[in-house]
Amino acid sequence: MIDLLFEGGILFMSILTLTLATNIGFFLYLILRKSKAADQMEMIKSIGLFALIFGLLGQFIGLYSALQHISEVESVSAAILAGGIRVSSITSIYGMVIFILSYLMWFGLKAMPKT
Numbered sequence: 001m002i003d004l005l006f007e008g009g010i011l012f013m014s015i016l017t018l019t020l021a022t023n024i025g026f027f028l029y030l031i032l033r034k035s036k037a038a039d040q041m042e043m044i045k046s047i048g049l050f051a052l053i054f055g056l057l058g059q060f061i062g063l064y065s066a067l068q069h070i071s072e073v074e075s076v077s078a079a080i081l082a083g084g085i086r087v088s089s090i091t092s093i094y095g096m097v098i099f100i101l102s103y104l105m106w107f108g109l110k111a112m113p114k115t
Contacts, residue, residue: 008090012058016091019051020098027105034112041109048102055095062088 005013023044030040066084070076 004090004094007087008094009058009062012054012061012091013094016051016055016058016094016098019047019054020101023047023051023098023102023105027109030109031112036109036112036114041106044102044106044109048099048106051098051102052095055091055093055098058091058095059088062091 005017026047027044030036030044063085066088070081
């Protein structure tokens, strides 16, 4: 698992991990306060959406860089190309997982009974 963090790019993966930690912390804070304020609950969805978009940005930057290097070399094997696409997809997948977890947290808060 740690290998994926380094393989996906330390900058993007670190920021995505911080968004996940922030979301989990904010979720636990809202549960402990038993708060159901709509604007506070929407923050969880917004952070998840940021993670999704940021993960996609990481993939596009990785693909752009890979394609730039491929155009300079002019000849690349299919295995190297597939490996590059796999590595560039790590940030997108991680962002999507954070997005899904954020929505699950939001649904959980929404389902909590009002006190």
